[in-house]
Amino acid sequence: MTAIDIDDLTKHYGDVVAVNELNLAVEEGEIFGFLGPNGAGKSTTIDILLDFSRPTSGSVTVLGHDAQSEGQAVRRRTGVLPDGYHVYDRLTGRQHLEFVVELKDVDDDPTELLERVRIADAADRKAGGYSKGMRQRLALAMALAGDPDLLVLDEPSTGLDPNGAREMRELIREENDRGTTVFFSSHIMEQVEAVCDRVAIINRGELVAVDTIDGLRDASETGEVLYVEVDDVSEAVVERVAGLESVADASTQDGRLRVVVADATKFAVLQAIDASVTPVRDFSVVESSLEDLFVRYTNDEQEVRV
C-alpha cells in the first residue's frame, strides 16, 4: 500500500520552477528521507502534500486521498511538523496542545504529549518565551497528538542541539515501530542516513535518486576511495594508474593519488600500482560517505571533480 503517491508534480512560482515533473512513491510503514540542498523544492513538495500550496500540474495522493480535494481527510490521519512555522506567542504550551487535541477530536492528554517531547515543565509558560529547540519540541508534540498513521516532518532537527536531534530520531523510530509511516526532509545526509529505510534526493526541483541507503552506496561509483602516497604524482603516473583494470578513476589531491576502486579489492589495487606503476609509500582508505555522494548528486560535475 502506498502512503504518499506523487504523480508528475510541477509547481511554478511566477517564472521560477520550484518542482518539475516529480514522481515519487512512499510505501506504508517505511521511514522515508527526502533529501536536498536548501531551495531544492523539498518544502514546496511538502506544502503541496499538505495543501498549503496548489500544484501547477500533477497530483498528490496521501493515504488514498487526493491532497487537494480531500485535504481534511489526509490531515485527519497525518501529523505534521512544518518548516518555517511559528507558534502562538501568547498561548502556553498546554493551550497549544489543548487546541490541537480538540481540533483533532482525540482524547490525548496534553501533559503526556509534552512529557514525550520533554518540555512538560514548561507547559504553562507562554510559547513566545520558548527557545528554538523547545518550540520545535512543542510542534512535534502537536504532530504526535492523535497517533497519526503518517508523520510528515519538514527539517525536524532545525533548532535542536545534537542531543535533541538524537531524541528526535528515537521518537521517529518509536513511532515507526508502532506502524507509522514517516516522511521527513532534510538537507543533512547524516540525519537521513541514521534512520531512513529509503532516501530520495532532489535537486533544483527534480528527482536525482531514489534508493535504500545501501543501494545508494552500492550504486555510487565512489565505492571506495584510496589515497595513495607515491614519489611521483605526475600526469603520466595518474594516467597509468587510471588505466589499471581494477581502478575506476584516478586523480591527484594534496600531492597524493586519489584512486577510486573498481570491481576489485583495495589490496589488489595497491599491489597493481606498486608492481606496475610506481612504488607505494603509504596509503589511507576512505569509505565513501553518503555526504560525498549527496554533494556529487547535487553539485555540478565540474565543481566536484578536483
Next chain:
Amino acid sequence: MTWIAVAKKDFRDAVQSRALWALVGVFVLLSVFSTYAYIEVPQLFGEPAGATFGGLVFFTVGLTSLFVPLAAIVVCYKSLAGERELGSIKLLLSLPTTRLHVYAGKTVGRAGVLAFGLGVGLLVGLGFGAVLLGAVAVVPIALFLVATLGFAAAYASIIVGLSATTGSTTRATTLALGFFVVFELFWDVIPVAILYVINGLALPTSMPDWIFPVMQVSPSAAYFSTVVALLPDLSASVSAGGQAGVGMSPAEAEPFYTAPEIGIVVLVLWTIVAFLVGYTRFEAADV
C-alpha cells in the same frame, strides 16, 4: 465543527493583545469623561432640556462609531496576514480542518474579542452614566447593544476579509487604514463631491434622494441609521446633533431606500460581502 475550536483558540490569543486593551482604556476614559460632561452641561451638546438616558445613548453612538473601526483594525488586521507572514498558519492548516473553518473561526474569534473589549468599555461608560442620571432604560440599552454588536461584527468581517487577501501585514495595515480613510473619513465628502460635479460645479439647493443610501455605504453611517431604526422614539426625542440625513420624519412619502432601516441592510451586506471576498482569496492562496 472545527471552526469553534479555531475561534476559541483565536479568542484566547487575540484577547491578550495589549493594543486592544490600551484602546479599551482610552475608550473608557473618553466615555466616562464625556458622559460626565454631557450630564453636567447638556446645553453644550444641544440638549437645553437637560440630559436624558436616550440622549446619552445617542451621544455614545458617536464614540462607538469611532472606537469600533479603530478597535477592529487593531484586533483584526493581522488575523490572517500575520499568521501567514509568521508561518503559524502552517501549524493551523496542518490540522484536520478546512480553510473555510479556519476563516470562519478567525472571523468569529476576532469579532468575539472586539465584542468583549467593547462590552467592557460600554459597561463602564453607560454604567457610569446610569449612576449619574439615576435612571436606566433597559430596552434602549439592549437594542443599542444589538446594533453596536452588529456593527462590530460587520467591521470584524471587513478587516479579517482584508487581512485574508494578503500574506503581508504591511499590506494588511495599508488596506485596513485605507478602508477606514475612504469609508469613514472621506465618505461624507465623496457623494457630495460627485453631486457637485454632475450639478455643473455647484451644489443643488436640495439633496436628491439617492444621496442618503450612498451615504449609508459607510459602515458607521449605516450603524447610526441602524440605531435610529431600532430606537425611533428616542431618536425623535433627541436632536440627532448634526448627523446627516437621519432626522427625517417617517410621515413624509419618501422612497423606501431613504428609511433608516437601510442601515441594517448595509451592515448585513458588508458582513456577507467581506466574508465571501476574503474567503475566496484565502481559499485560493498559497500560504
